[in-house]
Amino acid sequence: MKILVINAGSSSLKYQLYDMTNESVLAKGLVERIGMDSSIVTHKPTGLPDVVEVSEILEHTTAIRKVLGLLTHAEHGVIASIDEIQAVGHRVVHGGEYFKESALVDSNVKSKIRQLFDLAPLHNPASMMGIKATEANMPGVPQVVVFDTAFHQTMPEKAYLYPIPRVIYNKYKVRRYGAHGTSHEYVSKVAAEFLGKSTKDLKIITCHIGNGASVTAIHEGCSIDTSMGLTPLEGLMMGTRSGDLDPAIVPYVMNKEDLTVNEVNSMLNKHSGLLAISGVSSDMREITEGMQNGDANSTLAFEMYEYRLRKYIASYVATMNGVDVIVFTAGVGENSVVLREKVCENLTYLGVELDKSLNEIRSGESRRISSANSKVEVLVIPTNEELVIARDTNRIVQSFA
Numbered sequence: 001m002k003i004l005v006i007n008a009g010s011s012s013l014k015y016q017l018y019d020m021t022n023e024s025v026l027a028k029g030l031v032e033r034i035g036m037d038s039s040i041v042t043h044k045p046t047g048l049p050d051v052v053e054v055s056e057i058l059e060h061t062t063a064i065r066k067v068l069g070l071l072t073h074a075e076h077g078v079i080a081s082i083d084e085i086q087a088v089g090h091r092v093v094h095g096g097e098y099f100k101e102s103a104l105v106d107s108n109v110k111s112k113i114r115q116l117f118d119l120a121p122l123h124n125p126a127s128m129m130g131i132k133a134t135e136a137n138m139p140g141v142p143q144v145v146v147f148d149t150a151f152h153q154t155m156p157e158k159a160y161l162y163p164i165p166r167v168i169y170n171k172y173k174v175r176r177y178g179a180h181g182t183s184h185e186y187v188s189k190v191a192a193e194f195l196g197k198s199t200k201d202l203k204i205i206t207c208h209i210g211n212g213a214s215v216t217a218i219h220e221g222c223s224i225d226t227s228m229g230l231t232p233l234e235g236l237m238m239g240t241r242s243g244d245l246d247p248a249i250v251p252y253v254m255n256k257e258d259l260t261v262n263e264v265n266s267m268l269n270k271h272s273g274l275l276a277i278s279g280v281s282s283d284m285r286e287i288t289e290g291m292q293n294g295d296a297n298s299t300l301a302f303e304m305y306e307y308r309l310r311k312y313i314a315s316y317v318a319t320m321n322g323v324d325v326i327v328f329t330a331g332v333g334e335n336s337v338v339l340r341e342k343v344c345e346n347l348t349y350l351g352v353e354l355d356k357s358l359n360e361i362r363s364g365e366s367r368r369i370s371s372a373n374s375k376v377e378v379l380v381i382p383t384n385e386e387l388v389i390a391r392d393t394n395r396i397v398q399s400f401a
């Protein structure tokens with residue numbers, strides 16, 4: 001079965017075409033600047049040269065038509081006809097309390113995704129555009145939605161409720177939902193396989209640290225707590241997001257600086273985190289470089305980032321009364337030798353012992369970076385959210401066939 005995986009943003013659309021017979025990627029790419037005068041399409045067919053095209057793509061239906069054209073193109077294509085694509089899987093950020101797992105798209109599922117627009121105003125409408133654009137271009141082809149929040153629906157009430165008047169939850173469903181669920185679930189399963197164990201027998205802490213970052217406590221295979229909240233702003237310090245802060249700061253600063261709701265939202269989401277403290281960049285590579293060159297602000301940004309991550313890891317050890325495995329994944333987790341080293345250096349009280357030479361190995365493979373004596377396994381597991389979407393789509397479509 002060939003499956004097209006789509007991750008639609010408000011002005012962008014990422015895609016990967018999978019051949020599920022061997023889970024290989026036939027092509028992948030990105031359409032950027034949808035709705036602007038010069039949209040850019042970058043198409044990467046496996047084994048063939050990359051193609052970059054600039055054209056005017058005003059909405060998602062045209063973007064998907066363009067992608068399908070490239071996938072079947074005589075020169076840059078990887079399939080002979082669109083009919084070879086038997087199903088489409090979509091990443092959807094917010095599944096609210098409706099979706100505890102991935103679902104086959106029908107009118108009921110679409111209506112629920114629409115009801116969640118309020119909770120994810122930037123993301124869910126974009127996913128819906130992706131679904132509609134697929135329907136327009138590929139009528140009758142089954143579609144599956146895979147939610148970032150679904151894996152965290154196993155959290156107990158004590159972890160997902162905020163200690164605020166219950167009416168706010170009852171009326172508006174304000175609670176912790178978490179995010180990056182597909183990634184946390186995937187890397188925890190790969191970690192267990194790597195160790196030759198079942199997730200059922202493990203206490204795992206997964207650190208998904210990329211542009212966005214979150215930590216999850218996984219007990220007996222289920223997410224029992226996660227650092228992102230109602231939105232992806234809560235939790236860790238991130239590239240441009242503040243993460244946790246005293247909620248009283250929001251009205252205080254709004255009052256002092258005469259800021260609107262949108263302005264304060266933008267401050268905390270786009271102008272905070274590593275970028276705000278370093279004054280240099282939101283990218284951990286540049287922060288590390290600044291630190292190595294003796295830049296005090298970059299050093300402080302790094303230290304705050306590491307300190308806050310370590311506090312979360314420690315708090316999840318407390319929630320599970322122990323930890324067997326710590327997993328690092330995503331851009332920073334998979335690549336930053338120094339961040340992993342600093343975190344592990346300060347977890348020796350748990351029995352964590354890093355093997356520095358293993359930590360320095362650069363590879364795209366799952367690997368152990370803790371020493372043979374370490375009481376906690378520390379692993380680097382490359383994440384692959386698209387593969388999870390393709391697998392879920394395959395499984396669900398087959399079950400309805």
Ligand code: AMP
Binds near residue numbers: 209210239283
């Ligand atoms: P992601 O959101 O998972 O794609 O992660 C992107 C982030 O990973 C970038 O913004 C960088 O901060 C970080 N990153 C990528 N490569 C490295 C590296 N070699 N060292 C440190 N951070 C990295």
